[in-house]
Amino acid sequence: MLHRFANPTRFLRIATLVQPWMAWSTILLAGAGLYLGLLSSPADYQQGESVRIMYVHVPAAWMAMFCYTGMAVSAGVGLIWKHPLADIAAKATAPVGACFTFLALFTGALWGKPMWGTWWVWDARLTSMLVLLFLYLGYIALANAFDDPSRGTRASSILVLVGFVNVPIIKFSVDWWNTLHQPASVIKMDGPSIDASMLWPLLLMAVAFNTYYLWVLLIRIRAEIVANKIRILRLKQVHG
Amino acid sequence: MSVFSGKNLICVRGERTVFAGLDFSLEAGGALVLIGHNGSGKSSLLRLMSGLLKPASGTLSWDGEETGEDPEAHGGRLHYVGHHDAVKPVLSVVENVSFWASLRNGGAAANEAARAALDAFGIGHLCDVPGRFLSAGQKRRVNLARILAAPAPLWLLDEPTTALDRQTIAALEATIARHRTGGGMVVISTHSDMELDAFQVLDLADYTVRQTGLEQAS
């Protein structure tokens, strides 16, 4: 049993060191990014003030995809090399990724109201994001559907890999479907050229979202390791 | 002569170490009886031997070759009898048994083999009865007939005597003796007494193996 937890113990030591750094970088970067984005950057000539939603929306959408990729990689590592930490990381990432996805959808709807006149349009990006949210929710549901937690971990690891293969296919299908039903009339949120005054806050926010993710991930992994230890103690009580 | 052996096996179930550092070795014609209290890992060890479970560490080998390397080949050389009898309620008894036999000998003469095996356990007269009419003991006999219907050198029997009457247990003992005379191996976990010739006992309380002559395992 010990060899399995040798690594998490070392991980816990490193995590305690790194975590405050992540917390402070998140606060500073997000503070600077929000200041630049919401107050000091210019409004868009076409979209007006509502362009500022982009500074939250775009990083959230990036993180939504980044988290799913991260989950797939961790799940793969967990399945192949049976690394307990990888399984925990995948499980800990899922709710964070789902929240990012929801945030991207929510801000997308907020942005859509002034731009399109409705809260929701079946735009290709939004639709793909919605499907991604369902994939996250399916993963979370499966991971918690078993009385034996290790069963949930293995089953959901296979699911996330299957989902990962499917994400590009779903994206492609939705794009096709969208062009069939809606001629490209919507304004793209991130145009090809973006002014430096807008790029800087966007990049700052993207990095801030990343450090925020790492910060929360570390907290969640630590909590999960502690929960595992408690479960083992309970089992010892029962089985001696 | 085939040898089936395990070295330094560790089994972890649901984050609990069931057993660790377990060794055993079984030669053609040999029998290994697993004893130990509830939860000591008898069933886990049998599942580990079958390949249903992967050991957390340690190796299982057949004639020196690791069984995990080729799970299909290992599956082909063993019969496993677990807690469930795998009898389909809508198939007749002979259909049930001959299906399993057909997976192993390519469907040829599976029906005849199934009937002969059912006769050996005294339920030849039930051949055409659908599985849903069987009692627990009859289902167990159908399950045991399955392992007779297609030959395999290694039998892994987890509490095979559950729900069996004295007479059928005797039939099972005779079947096992014949299997061993033909060079077959048996691993059994059991609570009730079974008459076997010279066999090894693996005690899961301390992982020791001792050789026993003609006496009763309990």
Next chain:
Amino acid sequence: MSGFMSILKRDLHLAIRQGMDNMMVVMFFVLAVVLFPFGVGPEPNILARIAAGVIWVAALLASMLSLERLFQTDYEDGSLELLTLSPIALEVIVLAKITAHWLTTGLPLIVAAPLLAVLLNMNTEGFPMLILALVLGTPSLSLIGAVGAALILGSRRGGVLLALLILPLYIPVLIFGVSAVDAVIGGFESKAQLLILSAFLMGALPLCPWAAAAGVRQAIE
């Protein structure tokens, strides 16, 4: 190959002996489609417009409902363990079971579909394409669904969970299946959609049995 046939034969046998179970799937399919005119009104033009989509969505749901049982009974009575321990590769066994599932549920759905298309006033030009698209699409549904069916083995509330897992993965098949029919009715070619549906099938054919076998292995461990 003979192992494949043995399992296929057994599963077909089981399905035929339990005839009502498969009929229920088709009945669900019919009923789900018949609900739509009550929901959106009996206006023939509206029904004709949504016919292909409604039939496809109902087929999706029907196929999903029946998938829950794909491994469940074998899992509960111990057969799945014994199948895993047979000398036949688990991937082949899984593929045989999926084939049997498609023959007993996918095929009846395809037979029932034109009848429902008539009820929904679908343009008759679309009928052959509807059948063709279903023939190419429903095997993919069975294949993808098998992965979900393997993963939910032994979980609490398997049925709802299965829907949550596999319905998002069905979306591509749905999009191209409906689009193939709509294109023909609109007077366009639908070769591209058919090719993509075939590509999905060709991709799912090797990958899904493999993933489902991995799911089964972890379930019985």
